[in-house]
Amino acid sequence: MSAELYLEALETPRARGGRAPDVFSPTGWVPMREYPLDEPVDFAIVGTGAGGGTLAAKLAEAGFSVVAFDAGAWWRPLSEFASDEEHQQKLFWTDERVCSGDNPLVLGTNNSGKAVGGSTVHYAMVSLRFRPEWFRSRSLLGYGVDWPIDWQDMWHYYREVEQVLGISGPVRYPWGPKRPRYPYRQHELNASALALARACEAQGIDWTSTPLATLSAPRDQAPPCVYRGFCVTGCSTNAKQSVLNTWLPRALKGGAEVRDLAMVGRIETGPDGLASGVHYHRDGSWHFQRARHVVVAGYAIETPRLLLNSACPRYPDGLANSSGLVGKNLMVHSNQAAWGLVDDEIRWYKGPPSLAISEHWNYCDDNKDFFGGYAFMSQGPLPAAWAETQVGNRGLWGQALVDEMEKYNHQVGLKIVGETLPQERNRVSLADERDAYGLPIARVSYSFCDNDLRLINHAMRFLRGGLEGIDAREIWSETEGTAHLMGTARMGDDPRTSVVNADCRSWDIRNLWICDGSVFPTSGGVNPSLTIQAIACRTADRIGDMARRGEL
Amino acid sequence: MFSRTQLRALAAGVTTLLSLASLLWQRHERPGRGRLLHTHGREHVMLDAAHTLNRGAGLLAFSVAADSAMEHYRGDFQNRAMYTPLVTSVLSLVISGQGQQDPRAGNNPLRNAVYVGTIGTGLAGTAFHLYNIGKRPGRLSWSNLFYAAPVGAPSALVLSGVLGYFSERLRGETQDFIPRIFGLPVGQSVGLMAAAGLLGTALEAGLLHFRGAFQNPAMYIPVSAPPLAAGLLVATVAAGPAYGRLRWLSRLVLRFTAVMGLAGAGFHALGIARNHGGWRNWRQNLQAGPPLPAPPSFTGLAFAGLAAHTLLEDGRELAP
Numbered sequence: 120m121s122a123e124l125y126l127e128a129l130e131t132p133r134a135r136g137g138r139a140p141d142v143f144s145p146t147g148w149v150p151m152r153e154y155p156l157d158e159p160v161d162f163a164i165v166g167t168g169a170g171g172g173t174l175a176a177k178l179a180e181a182g183f184s185v186v187a188f189d190a191g192a193w194w195r196p197l198s199e200f201a202s203d204e205e206h207q208q209k210l211f212w213t214d215e216r217v218c219s220g221d222n223p224l225v226l227g228t229n230n231s232g233k234a235v236g237g238s239t240v241h242y243a244m245v246s247l248r249f250r251p252e253w254f255r256s257r258s259l260l261g262y263g264v265d266w267p268i269d270w271q272d273m274w275h276y277y278r279e280v281e282q283v284l285g286i287s288g289p290v291r292y293p294w295g296p297k298r299p300r301y302p303y304r305q306h307e308l309n310a311s312a313l314a315l316a317r318a319c320e321a322q323g324i325d326w327t328s329t330p331l332a333t334l335s336a337p338r339d340q341a342p343p344c345v346y347r348g349f350c351v352t353g354c355s356t357n358a359k360q361s362v363l364n365t366w367l368p369r370a371l372k373g374g375a376e377v378r379d380l381a382m383v384g385r386i387e388t389g390p391d392g393l394a395s396g397v398h399y400h401r402d403g404s405w406h407f408q409r410a411r412h413v414v415v416a417g418y419a420i421e422t423p424r425l426l427l428n429s430a431c432p433r434y435p436d437g438l439a440n441s442s443g444l445v446g447k448n449l450m451v452h453s454n455q456a457a458w459g460l461v462d463d464e465i466r467w468y469k470g471p472p473s474l475a476i477s478e479h480w481n482y483c484d485d486n487k488d489f490f491g492g493y494a495f496m497s498q499g500p501l502p503a504a505w506a507e508t509q510v511g512n513r514g515l516w517g518q519a520l521v522d523e524m525e526k527y528n529h530q531v532g533l534k535i536v537g538e539t540l541p542q543e544r545n546r547v548s549l550a551d552e553r554d555a556y557g558l559p560i561a562r563v564s565y566s567f568c569d570n571d572l573r574l575i576n577h578a579m580r581f582l583r584g585g586l587e588g589i590d591a592r593e594i595w596s597e598t599e600g601t602a603h604l605m606g607t608a609r610m611g612d613d614p615r616t617s618v619v620n621a622d623c624r625s626w627d628i629r630n631l632w633i634c635d636g637s638v639f640p641t642s643g644g645v646n647p648s649l650t651i652q653a654i655a656c657r658t659a660d661r662i663g664d665m666a667r668r669g670e671l
Numbered sequence: 672m673f674s675r676t677q678l679r680a681l682a683a684g685v686t687t688l689l690s691l692a693s694l695l696w697q698r699h700e701r702p703g704r705g706r707l708l709h710t711h712g713r714e715h716v717m718l719d720a721a722h723t724l725n726r727g728a729g730l731l732a733f734s735v736a737a738d739s740a741m742e743h744y745r746g747d748f749q750n751r752a753m754y755t756p757l758v759t760s761v762l763s764l765v766i767s768g769q770g771q772q773d774p775r776a777g778n779n780p781l782r783n784a785v786y787v788g789t790i791g792t793g794l795a796g797t798a799f800h801l802y803n804i805g806k807r808p809g810r811l812s813w814s815n816l817f818y819a820a821p822v823g824a825p826s827a828l829v830l831s832g833v834l835g836y837f838s839e840r841l842r843g844e845t846q847d848f849i850p851r852i853f854g855l856p857v858g859q860s861v862g863l864m865a866a867a868g869l870l871g872t873a874l875e876a877g878l879l880h881f882r883g884a885f886q887n888p889a890m891y892i893p894v895s896a897p898p899l900a901a902g903l904l905v906a907t908v909a910a911g912p913a914y915g916r917l918r919w920l921s922r923l924v925l926r927f928t929a930v931m932g933l934a935g936a937g938f939h940a941l942g943i944a945r946n947h948g949g950w951r952n953w954r955q956n957l958q959a960g961p962p963l964p965a966p967p968s969f970t971g972l973a974f975a976g977l978a979a980h981t982l983l984e985d986g987r988e989l990a991p
Contacts, residue, residue, distance in 0.1 A: 290813045303884045307818040316808035328814055336883040337945035339674055345947050345959065356947040 125199050126209065128192035132380045132401055134235075139371060142364045143340040143357060145198035152374045156408050160184040163397050163410035165383045165425060168237015169651035170635030171416030172362035172370065173280075177659030179373030183666075186376045186408055188399050190421075191234035193379040196364070200355035204503040207352035210234050210241045214560070216420065217550045221566035222601070224451065228351065228504075229602040231418060235379050236363025238418070239648060241353050244332040244360070245473055245536075246286050247494065247645035248277045250295060250481050256641050262490035262570070263541060263641035267612045267621035268657070274298070276653035281330075284360040284652075285338050288330030294482040303335045306344065311467035312475030314531040314589060315497035321588025322581070324479040329496060331471055332360040332648075346470035348499060366652075384558050386413050386429040386438060386631070394438070394631045400556050412671070414623075414632040416655075419449060419604035422637040423547040424561045426608070439608070439625035439633070444618050446547040448609055449565060450642040451601035453537035453575050456498065457582035458530060459591025466528050472499035473534075480581070481644045489573035491538030492644035495582060498532035505530070512597050531591055533582040536602060538644040539571045547607050565601075603647050608637035622661040623654065630671075634658050673887075673945065682889035689892075689934055693926035700922075714776050716985040717841045717850070722771050723978035724838035724861070728786070729767030730932075730971030731831035736760035737964035738824065745958045746820075752799060756828055759785075759792040763831050770838060778843045786839065789832030796825030817882040823875030827968050830868045834975050837861055841982075858982030862908040865975035866901035869928065872968050873897040883961070889938055896931055897969055900924040904976050907983065922980055929973035935966025 133140050134151055141147035154160050161183035164171045175187040192209075194200065201207060212231035218224050232238030251270035256263040278299055281288075288301030305328035308316065312328070319326035333344045333354070344358040357364050367377060381401040389395040396409040415422050423446035427437035437445055473496035481492035500508060502524070509515045509523050545566060549559040567575070579596045586594050611617025614626035619638055625631045634655050636647050643650070665671050673681075735756060743753040766785045773779070800820035807815050816822065837860070840852050852860040873894050880890040903921035910917055943960035944950055957963065 303886075304817065304882045305814055308814060313808055320808055326808075336886040337673075337942065338886060342945060342947040343959075345955070358947070 125201060125206065128194050128199065129209065129380070132378065133193045134377055134379050139377060140193045140195050142195055142368065143197070145195060149368070149371055151371050151376060153376050154184060154186050156406060159396065159409040159411050160186050161410070162186070162412045162414055163408050164188065164414040164416055165397060166237060166416035166418065166421070166635060167235050167367060167377055168232065168362055168416065168418060168635065169239050169648045170418075170655050171414065172236060172239075172366045173652045173655035174414060174416065174634050174659055175375045175377065176366040176370040176373060177656060178662065179370050179375035181659065181663045181666075183662075184374070185370070186378065186410070187370070188378050188381040188383050188397065188408075189235045189237070190382040191232070191237075191379065193235040193377075194240070194353070194363070196353065196355050196357055200349075200353040202347070202349055202355070204352055204501050207241070207349070210353050212238075212421075214554055215552070216560055217552070217562040218565070219562065220545065220564040222599075224563055224565050224601055226420070226563070229454070230451070230604050231420065234363070235377060236361050236367060239361040240363050241351050242332075242361070242648055243351050243473055243646070244471060245476070245496065245646040246281065246284065246288075246330045246332045246649040247476075247478070248274065248295070248298070249643045249645060249650055250492070253641060253643045260484070260490065264609070264611065264616075266640050267610055267617075268654075272657065273650070273653055276656045277649060279656050280649055280652040283365055284332045285334055286330050286332055286360075287335040289328045292330075293325040293327050294478045301330055303338075306331060306333070306335050306471065306474055307346075308474050309346070309467065309470040309497075309499070310463065310465040311499050311531060312497040314461065314465065315475040315477070315495075315533060315585075317589045318533065318585030319477050319479075322585050324477055326475055326477045329471075329473050329476040331474070333358045333471055334360065344471070348468045348470055348472070348501065350471050352501070382556055383417075383425060384428065384556055386415070386425065388429070388431055388433060388438065388628070392433055392628065394628055412630045412632065414634050415608075416633070416635040418635050419607045419637045420547050420561050420563055422633060422635055423607040424549065424559075426633075427549050428559060434627070439618050439627045439631055441627045442615055442618060444543075444609060444616070446607050447543045447545075448541040448606040448640075449545040449547055449563070449604065450539050450541055450606040450639065451565065452603045452642060452644070452646075453493070453535060453539055453567070453571060453578075454600040454602040455537070455575050455579060456532050456534035456597040456600070457579060457586055457594060458532040458597065459586040459594040460526055460529050461531055461589065461591050462529065464528055465531055467497075467499035467530065467532075468501055470499065473497055478645070480578070487577065489570050489577060490540065491570070491574055493535040493537035493574060493578050494644050495533045495535045495578065498534050500532075502527060508597060512599060513595070531586065531589075533585060534597075535575075535578045535582070536644055536646055537571070537574050537578060538642050539574075540568055541606055541609070541641060542566075542568055545606075603636070603642075605636045605639035605642045605647055608633045609640045610638040611640060622665075623658045632658070678887045678889070682887065682892070685889060685934060685938075686892060689927055689930050692930045693923055696926050696930070697919075697923050716981065718774070718776055720857075720861070720978040720981045720985075721838040721841040723974050723981065724834045724841065725767045725770040727971040727974035727978070728831045728834035728838065729764050729771065730967050730974065731827050731834065732760045732763035732767060732789070734964050734968045734971065735824075735828045735831060736764055738827075738962050741958060741962065741964075742821075742824075750799075755792050756796055756825065759789045760828060760831065763789045763828075763835060767831075767835060770835070776842050778839055782835065783839045786832045786835030789835065790829050791832075793825045793828030793830075793832060796828060797822065800825060816878060821875070821879075823871060823878070826871055826875075830871075830968075830972065833864055833868075834971070837864065837975075858979055858985065859908045861975060861982055862904050862979035865972055865979055866904040866908075868972040868975065869897040869901040869904075869969070872972060873901070876965075879961075887938070887942070892931060893935055893966065893969060896924065897928050897972075900928045900973065900976060904979065907980070918980065918983075922977065925973045925976040925980070929970045929977070932967045932970030932973065935969065936963055939963050939966060
């Protein structure tokens with residue numbers, strides 16, 4: 120196969136003619152139902168990631184007619200995911216955006232994906248539950264805003280998602296209320312994870328194996344993880360349980376249609392003020408799919424972009440934006456790290472990058488000079504990513520970079536996923552420039568606030584202490600860096616201060632829904648994918664209930 | 672590759688087949704069949720049981736030889752001591768083969784020495800593995816029980832040595848009274864030892880199958896049948912000469928366990944096939960997948976249990 124063939128999926132749509140790529144075979148197909156454009160489907164879903172893909176499966180299985188759109192390609196992991204960091208950038212959303220603010224975001228690797236299955240195709244598989252108190256962080260912890268959903272409700276849906284993804288997790292989780300057993304057992308720790316364990320023991324805090332969405336034993340058509348280590352550039356064995364190989368096969372079986380390489384540019388609203396369908400670009404031209412309901416699940420940049428770009432005389436500020444909050448309160452996770460060098464051979468590229476974790480500072484509120492919490496995990500950047508870290512953070516180049524890279528196999532590191540506070544000044548808006556589809560590109564402005572910086576400082580002190588505790592040398596702090604996207608269409612109890620309600624239904628337009636990380640009112644100190652899927656499961660159940668009661 | 676429904680059907684089907692096979696085997700058993708062919712009745716019962724024990728010891732030794740070779744190779748033989756179980760288990764295997772072919776009664780000092788050495792290596796191995804676990808973060812945690820040096824594995828070597836040691840004791844006995852080992856009549860002694868071995872091995876299978884999340888329902892078979900066999904065996908020993916039905920059932924479940932040990936290797940072969948690349952990638956998957964040589968340990972121990980039955984029967988005949 121030539122290099123071009125590995126990019127074939129980007130050239131022409133694959134899901135058509137009654138079939139879609141079979142992700143469990145190198146070249147095969149599975150049948151897919153198709154829906155005509157001019158008859159309204161029950162749900163048109165924009166995006167097939169953790170929010171949209173999950174919802175598509177659940178709604179299709181509940182008997183609704185569903186068409187889901189994704190701007191990205193439909194890859195077959197077994198034959199099209201290379202062990203090559205550069206090549207695999209094909210999975211990232213790297214379309215042009217204008218990034219500004221004190222801490223302009225770097226978009227792509229760890230915060231946005233462009234593929235059927237969304238960024239779960241290249242996520243680090245870290246599948247954590249929110250701390251129960253975070254759902255009422257304003258009332259209980261004094262910061263952010265309360266969620267409109269009860270934590271026990273969410274924990275019920277966490278359970279569902281963990282079962283569907285066959286999460287491999289520890290037998291006993293050290294923090295928070297007792298949780299049911301993970302469906303699969305924890306993975307073997309690599310040397311990088313053992314370094315985290317020793318650092319935690321040196322600091323006197325708990326640590327555990329990270330609950331991961333990669334299999335530790337066979338399951339259906341998927342084999343257990345082979346610890347290849349290319350998780351965040353796309354798993355080529357299907358051990359990773361992504362939306363691409365879990366929810367979407369279910370969606371297709373349930374009768375959903377998924378259109379790949381289909382960029383939705385605008386949601387149409389009718390004279391009644393309701394959404395009537397979506398305009399999407401596929402195969403070189405624009406089409407219109409009629410729908411009774413529209414779900415936006417494009418993640419925290421593309422979702423507000425689409426809502427804002429769908430402005431019309433009736434909704435001059437964009438759809439669902441009577442609160443003025445669409446695009447605002449963009450949140451990320453601070454993603455700083457402490458790195459060091461040890462005598463032992465570590466070879467951190469082996470296995471999933473974050474096999475061990477401590478959530479100590481998510482659950483412990485003592486002696487904090489900041490609001491919120493952070494988790495930290497062991498690390499395993501692949502060589503190119505590590506070289507990039509050296510160049511970007513330390514300005515190493517030439518011989519100095521070569522010398523530093525010689526130490527690669529002895530490097531250890533601890534990296535945080537830190538909560539950031541919602542701020543209205545952090546926002547997504549439309550720029551004047553237009554992209555290849557002729558759509559205005561997103562302007563993304565982001566700045567840490569003082570509390571975010573205090574959290575980062577606390578974390579850096581603590582992590583450096585941990586590395587010193589295991590006698591690491593040449594310790595340095597990576598102070599730049601963010602991961603994940605949240606906010607920009609927050610859920611809430613009050614139409615004046617939120618965009619959607621607890622069911623992800625927009626306050627302004629009753630047949631317009633938003634179901635992805637955008638609806639998070641606060642970010643929590645954990646990776647968001649599990650929570651997004653749990654919200655999607657809950658939304659699907661609520662939609663089913665409402666349909667039965669005739670409230671749709 | 673396999674849906675959960677297919678796996679359930681497979682587990683049910685195989686359980687049925689195993690039950691039928693053990694029933695057939697039980698039916699073709701002819702009590703005292705050997706004795707009719709031999710003039711030295713007493714001696715022969717002992718020899719017959721000794722041969723069965725040799726067979727058990729050999730099977731366990733084979734299991735350990737193959738398993739420790741693969742696992743210690745995977746561990747890169749980082750410690751020279753990691754060659755030891757390989758050497759002793761092969762010796763035990765060879766000497767068990769020789770013992771099984773040896774029609775002579777009477778002790779053989781060389782076999783005896785090898786079996787005692789095998790026991791010693793197994794005990795030392797257990798200590799080594801515990802030491803290995805103790806120095807890892809988390810100490811006696813699930814993570815280390817799952818993935819560090821397996822605590823239970825060296826015990827198979829101990830069991831192999833003990834079975835062999837018992838077989839030597841039996842060969843030494845020719846008198847017309849019930850011989851004793853460790854203060855117990857030989858049948859009871861062998862029975863209790865086999866039951867303990869079955870329980871321990873089931874415990875190890877339980878730990879590792881728990882690690883595999885019992886993803887295939889068949890993984891429950893080796894954690895339920897052997898403990899049942901062990902329980903029935905202990906009950907048989909405790910019940911004394913009467914209770915023919917109990918003995919029948921005990922033998923049947925032991926036979927089930929014996930056949931299951933062989934079928935287990937087949938299931939592990941299937942497990943290997945379900946790893947990425949399957950058998951085409953055997954060089955990696957023999958190590959990454961479930962251990963192919965482990966399940967026949969159950970067969971070895973079940974043989975010991977059946978030998979105990981032979982001895983118990985004999986003890987009954989001799990009882991006043």
